Amino acid sequence: MNELQVVRALSVPRMSTYQASVSGADLSSALALYGWNAQVSAALLLPLHVCEVVLRNAIADALEAVYGAQWPWSPGFEQSLPNPVSGFNPRRELQRSRDGQPAAGKVIAELKFAFWQCLLTKRHDQRIWRAHLVRVLPNLDQSLTLAEQRKDLHDALESIRGLRNRIAHHEPIFMRQLAQEFIIITGLIEKRCLHTAVWMQAHEQVRQLIGARP
Numbered sequence: 001m002n003e004l005q006v007v008r009a010l011s012v013p014r015m016s017t018y019q020a021s022v023s024g025a026d027l028s029s030a031l032a033l034y035g036w037n038a039q040v041s042a043a044l045l046l047p048l049h050v051c052e053v054v055l056r057n058a059i060a061d062a063l064e065a066v067y068g069a070q071w072p073w074s075p076g077f078e079q080s081l082p083n084p085v086s087g088f089n090p091r092r093e094l095q096r097s098r099d100g101q102p103a104a105g106k107v108i109a110e111l112k113f114a115f116w117q118c119l120l121t122k123r124h125d126q127r128i129w130r131a132h133l134v135r136v137l138p139n140l141d142q143s144l145t146l147a148e149q150r151k152d153l154h155d156a157l158e159s160i161r162g163l164r165n166r167i168a169h170h171e172p173i174f175m176r177q178l179a180q181e182f183i184i185i186t187g188l189i190e191k192r193c194l195h196t197a198v199w200m201q202a203h204e205q206v207r208q209l210i211g212a213r214p
Helices: 003-010 012-018 027-067 075-080 090-098 104-110 114-117 121-136 146-168 178-192 193-204 207-212
Strands: none
Touching: 003 012, 003 027, 012 027, 027 075, 027 114, 027 121, 027 146, 027 178, 027 207, 075 090, 075 121, 090 104, 090 114, 090 193, 104 193, 114 146, 121 146, 121 178, 146 178, 178 193
């Protein structure tokens, strides 16, 4: 195998990040790290998938309780969402995702991860979370206040959203605290359902790969 040809195919600028992180910028070691980065990125898709589906279903459960089964089309819910002129726009995201969809379940699958995170802000405490946060996420830390519980969820989602986005764009993740982020992902799933967290852990390969980093 001609390693130089592999580097050229992957691109020299892309590989430079990996070469800078191995002893003596050794090409073989950099390629081994690149391969491991790709493998652990793929392995993280399972826990991230389960976490996102579980969390968005929990939040949708609360939305349905407040705004009804057709909550994506509720004027009250739409008006409760931020409508900024720049950056991510939750109201516009809702409008985009529900367009042409026949039911709420289809809209849930279309909404971006950032949309669900934006619902875990204090603007929704009175309407949604005071009555429903502990109901839809029964394994939250009960020693915390509602605001603390909700903020912890928001911050955890911010962390894993960054990880998810880097994986989606085939970016390096080897410098991140992957073991800690896996714990965060598992903890989020546990807040909704302990059994689902156990099931995910029985199928994931992330921890094994983290231990096998070249």
